[in-house]
Structures are given as structure tokens and as C-alpha cells.
Amino acid sequence: MKPMLSAKPPSRKERVTFRLMILLGLISMFFFWERMLDEGTQSHSLLYGLLMVALGFSCLKILHEWYHYFSITVPKAPASTQVYTVDIFTTFCAGEPYEMIVETLTAIQDISYPHTTYLCDEADDPYLKKVCHQLGVHHITRTEKNDAKAGNINNALKQSSGDLCVILDPDHVPFSHFLDPIVPHFNDPQIGYVQIVQAYKNHDDSLIAKGAAQQTYQFYGPMMMTMNRYGTVPAIGANCTFRRSALESIGGHAAGLAEDMHTSMQLHAKGWKSVYVPAVLARGLVPSTLSAYYKQQLKWSRGVFELLVSTYPRLFKQFTWQQKLHYGVIPLHYASGFVYLINFAIPILALLFGLSPVHIDFAHFGLIALPFISAVILIRHFAQWWVMEDQERGFHVVGGLLMIGTWWVFIVGFVYTIIRKKVPYIPTPKDNREADNWRLNIPNLVVIGLSMVACTYGLYRDWNPYNLIMANFAGLNACILGFTILASREQQFGRVVNHFPWLAELTSSLKTLKINFWLVRRRIYTAVRSTASLLTISLLSWITYISYLGENENWLPSPTNQFRLDPVLSQKLRTISRLFDQEQSTQPVPFTIAPLSITWGNISKSVVPFASLDSIYQLGSIPMITWTPIVNKSDVANPQRATAIVESVLRGDYDADLRRFSQQIIALKRPICLSLVPDIDMNTASFEAKTFRDYWQYVHDYFTRQGVYNAIWVWDLGKANRLNTYFPGKSYVDWISVTNFSAGLSSKLPYRPIDQHPLFRSRIPIVFISSGTISSANNRSEGSVTALTASKSNYPAMNSYLIVHQPGPHKSEAPKSAEIPKLMLLAQPYTDSTSVKPKNFVGSPIGVSYKKGQNWTKSLQAFTQKELMADFEAMKQVGLNTIRRYGPTIYDYNILKAAQSSGLKIQYSYWIPELVNFRQDQARLTTLSQQILSSVNDLKEKETIVSWHLGNAILQKLSQQYAKPELLYQQDAYLSWLRKLVIAIKQIDPARPVTVDVEVNETLAQTIEILHRVIPEIDSYGLLVEGQMTVDQRRIIRQTRLPYFFSSISVSSYAEFRSLKTPVFFPTGRMSNWLTKLVLTALGIIGAGISFPFCSCVSSEREYPYSIHSPR
Structure with missing residues (x-):
């Protein structure tokens, strides 16, 4: 069994x-x-x-x-309390396999429960009659073959008398205990039929x-x-096993192609119940x-x-x-x-x-x-x-x-x-x-x-x-x-x-x-x-x-707006947050600064202590030149002498000396801190606030014009009441220093006014400089960390913290790996390669940054070829001849085909993400370069493309993420990666210009100078003008001598440059259709009566591009 x-x-x-x-x-x-x-x-x-x-x-x-x-x-x-007589019916139609029906009949006869077996033979087959006789099965047939299977069963019902009737299909082979779990359910007189599972034995045949x-x-x-x-x-x-009386109550087995379901419906309608076993x-x-x-x-x-x-x-x-x-x-x-x-x-x-x-x-x-x-x-x-x-x-x-x-x-x-x-x-x-x-x-x-x-x-x-x-x-x-x-x-x-x-x-x-x-x-x-x-x-x-x-x-919650003061060396620079994380470790080693004091007398003699500076760098420290406005040490007690020096500097009397000194600073090729007035409380006693600010700004601007890139300008805080009057401006200061902080920051009182000042909520790092060293874990726990923990809780508004220690008398040899590395590309002087002649645009592009479908996964509406062609025709009507398109995207095929059909040109662009660590994310940068170069190689034969553009002003935006000195190394790594990329693009496609975005701000001139000096292969610079152009921005742009175009500028701001035929790309989505049309018409760029549907193609002003490259 x-x-x-x-x-x-x-x-x-x-x-x-x-x-x-x-x-x-x-x-x-x-x-x-x-x-x-x-x-x-x-x-x-x-x-x-x-x-x-x-x-x-x-x-x-x-x-x-x-x-x-x-x-x-x-x-x-x-x-099982009652014995029922059971009839088992199975059917046969002509053409069905003999071996199948014989197997089924044999198995039915082996069922242990007493029963009578009937073969309802529609074919009246002689062979099956013989088989039935041998097996003891009742063979019945009929002459009136109506109602198909139901009629065949009903014919058998008329010739049988069992209490229960089992209907088996001829292909279903029952087990010997087939009836044992079924029959007892009929003890309930309301049960009309009992259904069991239909299982199959040939499910693996095909x-x-x-x-x-x-x-x-x-x-x-x-x-x-x-x-x-x-x-x-x-x-x-x-x-299925039926109670005979139930079937008789509905006139026998119901007919139809779905005779089983029909029978169920009739029985349920009569009030009979059913059971599934x-x-x-x-x-x-x-x-x-x-x-x-x-x-x-x-x-x-x-x-x-x-x-x-x-x-x-x-x-x-x-x-x-x-x-x-x-x-x-x-x-x-x-x-x-x-x-x-x-x-x-x-x-x-x-x-x-x-x-x-x-x-x-x-x-x-x-x-x-x-x-x-x-x-x-x-x-x-x-x-x-x-x-x-x-x-x-x-x-x-x-x-x-x-x-x-x-x-x-x-x-x-x-x-x-x-x-x-x-x-x-x-x-x-x-x-x-x-x-x-x-x-x-x-x-x-x-x-x-x-x-x-x-x-x-x-x-x-x-x-x-x-x-x-x-x-x-x-x-x-x-x-x-x-x-x-x-x-x-x-x-x-x-x-x-x-x-x-x-x-x-x-x-x-x-x-x-x-x-x-x-x-x-x-x-x-x-x-x-x-x-x-x-x-x-x-x-x-x-x-x-x-x-x-x-x-x-x-x-x-909104993300915090904090700097990343990442280490130049993993064991030498630490953010305060990292120091807190390691508070339980054995010996965190903050990096040190080594102060060197010079006077304007030293400047006149062009004395820069290179030997001392090199030894400081080798020890993993960064030198800080504290630059007091005196000629010699005997002038310390003479405030009037300091005022005279400051006035001489502002008149330009020291320009030649500053030029020599700035070149020597550049030659260091490493970060160096400069503090013009190391003790503001003492040395500004005789200065007017404006005079002091002018003095600081003059020296800073002079160094910038000389190409000093590695200076970290440190402004000493002094007393809190001088913060508003003597501070030279955020663009002139890299660090704000607080000296001997351990005695004060444990309490809220000494620096409470500073905590409320906007500068402490800005992006300028607050640098705490302590005198002496941390030579043991005990001193560390009792000194700096205690004060810093207090400062973190007492001054939560401060965005960035950095702890530095001035070295004490104890000196030790630092491992070679601790040496502050040199900057490579930022320090690169001009060479003959800078004489590469930039390639100009073909014609004078006047276009838009076309961003429809740029981030298609977030778009609710399908961007179709029909809509694309309508936009391009509208652009032609308003006099635009070029579009900027970031890629590669899924719409490249449509864009290129539509541009060729409509006669528009394309500045094909690639977005460079700013949230990248250019020193560490080499795998991601390699992938990005490969994707860009592969795209350039695939598209270089497309005649509609007029230039390759690298979007995003990374060199400038890095300052929003990093503070010096890490900023310098990030910029150096970025320039290295960018130079390789631009050269590779030029090798693939030497005919087309390669352009790069830069922001129009006070750093524009220095940024373009660095890019042109390091990567002379860049043909033109895309100027990004945010909002309405200011007077200072106009001045900065007009002073630009290298080839440029407007990568993003409002239509109204472009008005005064229209006569210069400066190439331009207007950002779409920044103003309504009617306003854009009005301004362009006034400028003579378009004619009246022209629709401008493509201005509303995006809702965001930021140009977020494609794939993994878009900042999220």
C-alpha cells in the first residue's frame, strides 16, 4: 500500500x-x-x-x-460508523489506449473497501468486454449517446444501486485505500459529494x-x-464521490462541456454540502x-x-x-x-x-x-x-x-x-x-x-x-x-x-x-x-x-555645512571630530605648526630660511611665518614705527621686496602659513581699523597677482570686540586662529560673543593653536582634549575645528612617510607648451543648455522625438544655432538625429562631479575618464558636435569642501586628472575645441591662469555667471585675456556683451517663457511673435547630468 x-x-x-x-x-x-x-x-x-x-x-x-x-x-x-454500498464508474471512448483503461480497472478492483465496478464503454469494445469479464467488472454501454460523459454516467446510474457513486476518469489510477478517507464523511446526511486531490504521474513527460x-x-x-x-x-x-440520492435529486449528473462544475452548481442550489479531502x-x-x-x-x-x-x-x-x-x-x-x-x-x-x-x-x-x-x-x-x-x-x-x-x-x-x-x-x-x-x-x-x-x-x-x-x-x-x-x-x-x-x-x-x-x-x-x-x-x-x-x-534634517579638513598625511592632520572619535585610543598625534618670526627688515634682505623650512616639512609640520610690521626687534616698543611701515607698504614702497619674497614662497612647493599680524591686540593698537584692513588686503592681493598659490593666510582673532572692525574679509582669510585656547574654551564666557558671530557659522575654519606639546597620553587627556570637548559643547555653531600644536623643546626624528609632500602641478611654471594656440568655435554659438530628458527616471512625461523636433524648430525660429547637451544619455541618438535634421550644432558636455576625493577616489575617477573617452571616441564622427565641454567649476568649488592645506592637494590632484583627460580627448579628436567651466568671482583670473599654465590644451573657458551680473563681475570678465564664452548667464546680463558676439549658452528654466522672449526680442536676438517652449524644460537651475556623474 x-x-x-x-x-x-x-x-x-x-x-x-x-x-x-x-x-x-x-x-x-x-x-x-x-x-x-x-x-x-x-x-x-x-x-x-x-x-x-x-x-x-x-x-x-x-x-x-x-x-x-x-x-x-x-x-x-x-x-466510520456506517457501511455504504459503493459503485465506481469509469468511462471509455473509442481511440483511448487499452493499456491505460486496463491499468485503471485493475487498480479499481484492488480497492480494499467493498464496491462494485462499472466500465461505461461508449465504444462497446469487444476486447474490453473480455477484460471486464476477466476482472469481474460490469461492462455497460448505451445506444442513445446523448449528453456525452454526463449521459454515459447517468446510464450507469440507472443500472446500479449503490449508496455512493465514485466517478473516475479512465486515466486516474486509484490506490487500494482510495475509499477509506472518503466514505466516513457521508455519515453527515447533508453531504452530497466528497472531492479529493487530482494528482498526476506524467508531469515530467514534457x-x-x-x-x-x-x-x-x-x-x-x-x-x-x-x-x-x-x-x-x-x-x-x-x-469525486457522490451520494446517489443527491444526484437523483437533480435528475442525475448534469450535462455540458463543464459537466462537473454544472453538477456542483445544481447540488449546491439544492442545499447539498460538499467536502474537500x-x-x-x-x-x-x-x-x-x-x-x-x-x-x-x-x-x-x-x-x-x-x-x-x-x-x-x-x-x-x-x-x-x-x-x-x-x-x-x-x-x-x-x-x-x-x-x-x-x-x-x-x-x-x-x-x-x-x-x-x-x-x-x-x-x-x-x-x-x-x-x-x-x-x-x-x-x-x-x-x-x-x-x-x-x-x-x-x-x-x-x-x-x-x-x-x-x-x-x-x-x-x-x-x-x-x-x-x-x-x-x-x-x-x-x-x-x-x-x-x-x-x-x-x-x-x-x-x-x-x-x-x-x-x-x-x-x-x-x-x-x-x-x-x-x-x-x-x-x-x-x-x-x-x-x-x-x-x-x-x-x-x-x-x-x-x-x-x-x-x-x-x-x-x-x-x-x-x-x-x-x-x-x-x-x-x-x-x-x-x-x-x-x-x-x-x-x-x-x-x-x-x-x-x-x-x-x-x-x-538639512545636511550640515561643514568643511572636510582631510589629512595631508594620515597621522599628521586631524579634524577635531576625528580627534573626538579617537579619544579612547592610545596616542593620537595632531599635526604641528612651527612658527618662524620675520620682520620687514628681513623682507628687505630677502631672507627666507629655506634650510629651516625644509627641516620643518621633513618632520611632518607646516611652518607658519609670523610677520610683524616692524623693521627690527627694537621697534617692538615703538607703535609709530609699525604704522609707518604699514603706510609704506600701502604706497608700494615694498613692492620689489614683496615680489622677491613671493617668488621664494612659490618655490617652496608646499603649504606655508602666513600671519601678517600675529598679535592683533598688541600690534593694532595704533592702527585705524580701515588702515589695518587695507594693509592686509594689499599684501594678500599682491601675492595673488604674483601667483602665490600655497599660502595659508592666518588671521589671529585676538579680542572679540575687534572681530567686526579689523577682519579683512572672508576672501582674504584661510584660517582664523585662536591662541592658547585650553584656558578659555572650557568656559562659555570668554568667547561667547564670537560664538554668536556669523563668521563662526561660515566656512572659515577656526584653528585652535596651543603652545607646548602633547608628549603623553596623560597630558593629552588633561589638556587639549578636555578643552576641545568643552568647546564642542559650548560652541556648537562653529562649523570647522582644527587643533595644531606648536612644538616644544623635545624633538625626534619623524619617519620618512611623515614628510609634507610637494605640490606638483600647482607649482608648475610656464613652459613652451603654454604657447599652444587655442581652437576657436566654428561661427558664433548662441544657444541654450537643453536639459529635457536629462534625468529621465524622475520625469513623469515621455520625452518623444516629436516634442524634440518641435523644440529644435522653435530654437531655429528665435535665432539660436547651438545647444549644450550633457551626456552620454539615453537620448543621444534622438538628439543627434534631430540636430542633424534641423541644422543645429551641439556642444557635447560631460559633468564632472564635485563630491569626489581627487586624491583617494582613483577607481571612480578612472571609471569616469573611461566613460568620457569612450563617449568621445563613439561620437567623434558626428558632424553636429562642435566642441567637447567639461562642466562644473571644480577647481573653485573644491574650496567649498576642503580647507587649506588639504585644499591645495585636492586641487593638485584634480589638475593632474583633468590634464590627462584633456590630453586624451585631444588625442582622440584633435580637431574640436575642448572647453572647461569656471565661475566668475574674485578667483577667476587666478583660476584661469592656473588652468592655462597647467593645461594649455584647454581651448576656451566657459564663464558661469550666477544671478544678475554685478559691476565687479563685469570688470573681472573684461580683464580676461584668454578665449572665453558664457557657459551660463542670464539673458539680461548678456546684453552688453552682445556687440562683442561672445558665444553664449543661456540656461533654460530660469525665467518664464514670456520674460525670456521679451528680453531676447529687446536685444534683437529674436523676432517678435515667436514662441519659446523649450525654456520650461526643467524646473531646476542646476545642470545635473547623467549616470553616476551627477552630484546627488
């Missing part, structure tokens, strides 16, 4: 868990539909409507499935057989178990060829739709509400054929006509759809605890693909119902033979062909991400239908395999791999089922977070 496979009822914990998962699934479905039904989501009304129908139907099927998971019930087997079997696993498992609770268990035609007590055959499967599905589709339109309305009032829902919804399973057709049609129509069903942010849609899809998968996997066998667990991909490939059969069944066309009742073929079935594949081949044509045409006409998504859907549909076609040719492929030994060996290896993969999948499925509830809760938390974030985009 084979062991009986049966399902166990869920425990209370499992039931609660399952219901919680379903509840969470409903919540995820709600969020999904909330987004899909949003007013702004709809695009093309027809496609949107079709999409909503398809999604709505799919969600109804999911709800139907979850409804049948909510109350999984396994009926308790009653005690892909068709596997797919057909997989479609039944969930239904015969947890779904039918739940029907026990709802009173909706249907008769499935095979393996989840036990495998017999195994049958599932269709293993496409023709057999299609015949079965057509018969069921036509039969079920017939019941929906004829029997269901007539019996509706006699059903319970659960039965009304059940019998009204079950037939709609076959309406999925229309939904699959819609799914095929949407991408085809979208590609052929350039339409989009929805306006949606695909990234946000993915965040909302992913939890819903995951919930569906997790709930289904959790339900698989209650399938019959382990092999029935999994994703059932083959079954799903096969069902989609049956779409047209379902539709034919519906159409036949509408036109009242009869379908003959033909038993599902049970053999494994199939003639040529190409005609059955014609509908799928037509859809595949249309999908491929739509993909080719749609992408050729308009290559955009929305069309690519639709093309992926169309391609996926083609692959699904292609699978059905390939599965239908499995037998033919088998013959080919047998003909080629190498192919047979490959197939054998694949089968072995498949077996191993099956074992791995089993473990994965078990893990998923075991953690399904936890995963579902996590998903709900995720969608709740995403939804809340979407509605409250500003709920997160």
Missing part, C-alpha cells in the same frame, strides 16, 4: 501569520493603486484605460487567490505536461481547502501535447462561459452569498485571454504610434510596485506549506507561460459562447503522440511578429527610455509566446537530439545541472516560506517609509 499524502491543517499561529501577511498585501496593493489612479498618472486615454483594465483584472485575480487563502481548513475524518500540472497545484492545495470553510467545494469530474488517493494523466492541452482548455472555456450566461443567473437566488461569489468569479479565469491580449497590444500600439499609457516617475513607481509584487510572491510561497508534495512548490513559471500562450483559446471559447457555436465533447487525448501543430501556433506567431515589427519601428523612429521600456515588454511578450511554440515542438527537438550525439550529451549535462538546481531551489523556497511573514512586514515598513517620504520631502 502506498502511503497516503495529505495536508495538515494550519496551526493557530500559522493562520494568524497568514492573515497578517494578506492584510499587509492589501495595504501594499492600496499604495500601488493610489499611485496608479493619481490624476497626473494618465497619459494617452486609450492606452491608460487598457492598462487599468489589465491591472485591475490581475489584482482581482490576486484578491480571489488571497480570499481562498484566508481560512484554510482540513476537515477532520469522522469515525514541458506542456509540467505547465498544465503546475496550473493546478495551488488550486488543489490551499485554495480548495479554504472552500471547505466557504461551502463552495466544486466537483472536479475525476476522483486534501489527500492524494489516485494519480492520473495531464495533457502532454499542445493539441491535447488546447482541446481541454477550449472545452472548459466554452463550458464555463456557458454556465455563466445560462445556468448561473437561473440558480443565483438559491446560492449562499459565498456560492454566488464563487460561481460568478470562477468563470472569469478564462476571461484572462482578453487581458493577455491587452498586455500584448499596449506595447505594440505605444511603439507604433509613439504613445505612452502613463506619466510616471519610474523610480518611484518601482519603489511602490516592488513591495506589492513581493507581497504577492511571498504570500503564494507561504501558501505552499499546504500543497500536497514538495515538487509542487516553486514559482510555477512553466505553468504561467503556458497559460499566457493559451490566450487565444480562451477568447475562442468566449466567442463561441456569444455566437452559440457548439464544441463537441471529446475526451482529452491521453497518448503522447502529436501530429504537426504549426497551425495551433499561428496566433502566437502573429503576436510575436507584430511585437518585433513594433520594436524595430518604434526604436528606429524614437529611441527614448519609454519606448525602450515598451520594447522590453513587447520583447518579453514575444519570448513568452515563443516558449509556448518551442514547448509544442519538444518532440521534434527530441528527434534532433537523438540524431546528434554531441547534442544528446549536452542535453544530458543540462539535465544534471537542472537536478542540482532543483535541490538548491528547494532550500531557497523553504527559506522564503520560513521568513515570508518577516519579509512581508519589512516590505510594509518600506512602503510606509517611501510613501511618507514622498509626501514629506523636507522632513529629513
Whole structure:
């Protein structure tokens, strides 16, 4: 006797868990539909409507499935208190295999429970008469062959008398204990029939057989178990045991193509109850060829739709509400054929006509759809605890693909119902033979062909991400239908395999791999089922977070605006925050500064102590020249002498000395701190505040004009009341120093006015300089860290902190690695290479930075070729001849094609991200360079491209992230990377200019000087003018001698440069269409009566480009 496979009822914990998962699934479905039904989501009304129908139907099927998971019930087997007479009927039709029916009859006779067996032979076959005689089976036939299978069964009912009647299909072989778990349920006189599992023994015969079997696993498992609770268990035609009196009450077995469902409806309408016993007590055959499967599905589709339109309305009032829902919804399973057709049609129509069903942010849609899809998968996997066998667990991909490939059969069944066309009742073929079935594949081949044509045409006409998504859907549909076609040719492929030994060996290896993969999948499925509830809760938390974030985009705290004072050497420079992090470590070593005092007398003698400075650098320290406005030490007590020196400096008397000194500073090629007035409280006693500021600014500006790049200008704070009057300005100071801080910062009082000052909330680092050294952990803990901890809590508004220590008398040899490194490119002098003649633009570009579709994943609307061409034509009408486009992007194909067609030129641009550590992120920089160079190589033959542009003023923006001295090393590393990139671009395409962005501010002249000195291959500089141009910006621009163009400037600010025919790119999105049009018309750039639609193409003024390169 084979062991009986049966399902166990869920425990209370499992039931609660399952219901919680379903509840969470409903919540995820709600969020999904909330987004899909949003007013702004709809695009093309027809496609949107079709999409909503398809999604709505799919969600109804999911709800139907979850409804049948909510109350999984396994009926308790009653005690066997009554003996029933049992008749077992099986049928035979001409053409069915003899060996199949003989096997079934033999197995029936082996059933242990007393019974009588009847073969209902429609063919009156002599051979089977003999077999029946040998086995002791009653052989009956009929002459009036009406009502197909139902009529055959009813004929047998008339010739039998058993209390119970078992209907077995001829391919279902029962086990010997078949009746034992069934019969006791009839002790309840209200039970009209008992249904058991339909299990199959040939599911591995072919892909068709596997797919057909997989479609039944969930239904015969947890779904039918739940029907026990709802009173909706249907008769499935095979393996069903009826009470004779129940059948007689409805006039015998009901007729029709779906005679089993019809019989269920009649019995339930009469008030009979049904029971589902989840036990495998017999195994049958599932269709293993496409023709057999299609015949079965057509018969069921036509039969079920017939019941929906004829029997269901007539019996509706006699059903319970659960039965009304059940019998009204079950037939709609076959309406999925229309939904699959819609799914095929949407991408085809979208590609052929350039339409989009929805306006949606695909990234946000993915965040909302992913939890819903995951919930569906997790709930289904959790339900698989209650399938019959382990092999029935999994994703059932083959079954799903096969069902989609049956779409047209379902539709034919519906159409036949509408036109009242009869379908003959033909038993599902049970053999494994199939003639040529190409005609059955014609509908799928037509859809595949249309999908491929739509993909080719749609992408050729308009290559955009929305069309690519639709093309992926169309391609996926083609692959699904292609699978059905390939599965239908499995037998033919088998013959080919047998003909080629190498192919047979490959197939054998694949089968072995498949077996191993099956074992791995089993473990994965078990893990998923075991953690399904936890995963579902996590998903709900995720969608709740995403939804809340979407509605409250500003709920997160604003990021702090702090500098990164990254170390020049890992053990020598430390931010205060890093020192706090290491407070428990053994010995953090802050870097030191070494003060060297000079006077203006030393300057006159051009005395720079190079030997001393080199030794300081070798020890890992940075020298700080404290520069007192006296001639010699005897002048310290003479404030008037200091005032005279300051006035002499302002008159230019010391210019020659300053020139020599500045060149010596440059020659150091390392950072050096300069403090013009080391003790402001003492040395400014006789200075007017304006005189002091002018003095500081004069020296600073002179050094800047001489190209001093490595100076760190340190302004000593002194008393707080001098902060407003003596401070020379943020652009003239790199550090603000606080000396001997350990005695004061532990208290709020000494520096409380400073804490409230805007400078302490600016980007200027506050540098605390202590005298003496930290020579032991004890001194450290008692000294600097205590004071710094206090300062951090007492002065939270300070943005940046840096601790430096002046060296004491103890000296030690520092390791070689501690030496402060030299700057390479910033220190590079002019060479002959700087005489490279820059290439000018062809013509005089007047254009816009065209950003439509730049960040397409965040765009709600499809950016089509039609819209693109309309924009380009509008640009031509207003007199623009060039666009700037950041790339590479998915729209490059469209942009280049449209530009060539319309006659516009393109400045092809690449965005350089500023949030990069140019000293450490070598892998990222290498990837960025490779992407840019690969793009240049791919596009160099495009005639519409007039130049290559590198966007973002990195050299200047680094000062917003780093303070000196790290800033100097970051700029040096950036220049090194940029020079290699520009030279490589020139090698790939020597004909086109290469341009770089720079910001128009007080550092413009020095920035361009450095770039031209280090990278003379740069042909022109793109000036970025933020907002309305100021008087100072005009002056700075007019003093620029190297080739430049306006990379970003407002239309009104460009007015006075119009006569110079300076090339310009206007930023789109910064002003309204009417204002842009008004100003351009006034300037004579465009004519009146011209529309300007492309100005509103983006909402952000920042040019965020593509891929990984955009700062986020």
C-alpha cells in the first residue's frame, strides 16, 4: 500500500501569520493603486484605460487567490460508523489506449473497501468486454449517446444501486485505500459529494505536461481547502464521490462541456454540502501535447462561459452569498485571454504610434510596485506549506507561460459562447503522440511578429527610455509566446537530439545541472516560506517609509555645512571630530605648526630660511611665518614705527621686496602659513581699523597677482570686540586662529560673543593653536582634549575645528612617510607648451543648455522625438544655432538625429562631479575618464558636435569642501586628472575645441591662469555667471585675456556683451517663457511673435547630468 499524502491543517499561529501577511498585501496593493489612479498618472486615454483594465483584472485575480487563502481548513475524518454500498464508474471512448483503461480497472478492483465496478464503454469494445469479464467488472454501454460523459454516467446510474457513486476518469489510477478517507464523511446526511486531490504521474513527460500540472497545484492545495470553510467545494469530474440520492435529486449528473462544475452548481442550489479531502488517493494523466492541452482548455472555456450566461443567473437566488461569489468569479479565469491580449497590444500600439499609457516617475513607481509584487510572491510561497508534495512548490513559471500562450483559446471559447457555436465533447487525448501543430501556433506567431515589427519601428523612429521600456515588454511578450511554440515542438527537438550525439550529451549535462538546481531551489523556497511573514512586514515598513517620504520631502534634517579638513598625511592632520572619535585610543598625534618670526627688515634682505623650512616639512609640520610690521626687534616698543611701515607698504614702497619674497614662497612647493599680524591686540593698537584692513588686503592681493598659490593666510582673532572692525574679509582669510585656547574654551564666557558671530557659522575654519606639546597620553587627556570637548559643547555653531600644536623643546626624528609632500602641478611654471594656440568655435554659438530628458527616471512625461523636433524648430525660429547637451544619455541618438535634421550644432558636455576625493577616489575617477573617452571616441564622427565641454567649476568649488592645506592637494590632484583627460580627448579628436567651466568671482583670473599654465590644451573657458551680473563681475570678465564664452548667464546680463558676439549658452528654466522672449526680442536676438517652449524644460537651475556623474 502506498502511503497516503495529505495536508495538515494550519496551526493557530500559522493562520494568524497568514492573515497578517494578506492584510499587509492589501495595504501594499492600496499604495500601488493610489499611485496608479493619481490624476497626473494618465497619459494617452486609450492606452491608460487598457492598462487599468489589465491591472485591475490581475489584482482581482490576486484578491480571489488571497480570499481562498484566508481560512484554510482540513476537515477532520469522522469515525466510520456506517457501511455504504459503493459503485465506481469509469468511462471509455473509442481511440483511448487499452493499456491505460486496463491499468485503471485493475487498480479499481484492488480497492480494499467493498464496491462494485462499472466500465461505461461508449465504444462497446469487444476486447474490453473480455477484460471486464476477466476482472469481474460490469461492462455497460448505451445506444442513445446523448449528453456525452454526463449521459454515459447517468446510464450507469440507472443500472446500479449503490449508496455512493465514485466517478473516475479512465486515466486516474486509484490506490487500494482510495475509499477509506472518503466514505466516513457521508455519515453527515447533508453531504452530497466528497472531492479529493487530482494528482498526476506524467508531469515530467514534457514541458506542456509540467505547465498544465503546475496550473493546478495551488488550486488543489490551499485554495480548495479554504472552500471547505466557504461551502463552495466544486466537483472536479475525476476522483469525486457522490451520494446517489443527491444526484437523483437533480435528475442525475448534469450535462455540458463543464459537466462537473454544472453538477456542483445544481447540488449546491439544492442545499447539498460538499467536502474537500486534501489527500492524494489516485494519480492520473495531464495533457502532454499542445493539441491535447488546447482541446481541454477550449472545452472548459466554452463550458464555463456557458454556465455563466445560462445556468448561473437561473440558480443565483438559491446560492449562499459565498456560492454566488464563487460561481460568478470562477468563470472569469478564462476571461484572462482578453487581458493577455491587452498586455500584448499596449506595447505594440505605444511603439507604433509613439504613445505612452502613463506619466510616471519610474523610480518611484518601482519603489511602490516592488513591495506589492513581493507581497504577492511571498504570500503564494507561504501558501505552499499546504500543497500536497514538495515538487509542487516553486514559482510555477512553466505553468504561467503556458497559460499566457493559451490566450487565444480562451477568447475562442468566449466567442463561441456569444455566437452559440457548439464544441463537441471529446475526451482529452491521453497518448503522447502529436501530429504537426504549426497551425495551433499561428496566433502566437502573429503576436510575436507584430511585437518585433513594433520594436524595430518604434526604436528606429524614437529611441527614448519609454519606448525602450515598451520594447522590453513587447520583447518579453514575444519570448513568452515563443516558449509556448518551442514547448509544442519538444518532440521534434527530441528527434534532433537523438540524431546528434554531441547534442544528446549536452542535453544530458543540462539535465544534471537542472537536478542540482532543483535541490538548491528547494532550500531557497523553504527559506522564503520560513521568513515570508518577516519579509512581508519589512516590505510594509518600506512602503510606509517611501510613501511618507514622498509626501514629506523636507522632513529629513538639512545636511550640515561643514568643511572636510582631510589629512595631508594620515597621522599628521586631524579634524577635531576625528580627534573626538579617537579619544579612547592610545596616542593620537595632531599635526604641528612651527612658527618662524620675520620682520620687514628681513623682507628687505630677502631672507627666507629655506634650510629651516625644509627641516620643518621633513618632520611632518607646516611652518607658519609670523610677520610683524616692524623693521627690527627694537621697534617692538615703538607703535609709530609699525604704522609707518604699514603706510609704506600701502604706497608700494615694498613692492620689489614683496615680489622677491613671493617668488621664494612659490618655490617652496608646499603649504606655508602666513600671519601678517600675529598679535592683533598688541600690534593694532595704533592702527585705524580701515588702515589695518587695507594693509592686509594689499599684501594678500599682491601675492595673488604674483601667483602665490600655497599660502595659508592666518588671521589671529585676538579680542572679540575687534572681530567686526579689523577682519579683512572672508576672501582674504584661510584660517582664523585662536591662541592658547585650553584656558578659555572650557568656559562659555570668554568667547561667547564670537560664538554668536556669523563668521563662526561660515566656512572659515577656526584653528585652535596651543603652545607646548602633547608628549603623553596623560597630558593629552588633561589638556587639549578636555578643552576641545568643552568647546564642542559650548560652541556648537562653529562649523570647522582644527587643533595644531606648536612644538616644544623635545624633538625626534619623524619617519620618512611623515614628510609634507610637494605640490606638483600647482607649482608648475610656464613652459613652451603654454604657447599652444587655442581652437576657436566654428561661427558664433548662441544657444541654450537643453536639459529635457536629462534625468529621465524622475520625469513623469515621455520625452518623444516629436516634442524634440518641435523644440529644435522653435530654437531655429528665435535665432539660436547651438545647444549644450550633457551626456552620454539615453537620448543621444534622438538628439543627434534631430540636430542633424534641423541644422543645429551641439556642444557635447560631460559633468564632472564635485563630491569626489581627487586624491583617494582613483577607481571612480578612472571609471569616469573611461566613460568620457569612450563617449568621445563613439561620437567623434558626428558632424553636429562642435566642441567637447567639461562642466562644473571644480577647481573653485573644491574650496567649498576642503580647507587649506588639504585644499591645495585636492586641487593638485584634480589638475593632474583633468590634464590627462584633456590630453586624451585631444588625442582622440584633435580637431574640436575642448572647453572647461569656471565661475566668475574674485578667483577667476587666478583660476584661469592656473588652468592655462597647467593645461594649455584647454581651448576656451566657459564663464558661469550666477544671478544678475554685478559691476565687479563685469570688470573681472573684461580683464580676461584668454578665449572665453558664457557657459551660463542670464539673458539680461548678456546684453552688453552682445556687440562683442561672445558665444553664449543661456540656461533654460530660469525665467518664464514670456520674460525670456521679451528680453531676447529687446536685444534683437529674436523676432517678435515667436514662441519659446523649450525654456520650461526643467524646473531646476542646476545642470545635473547623467549616470553616476551627477552630484546627488
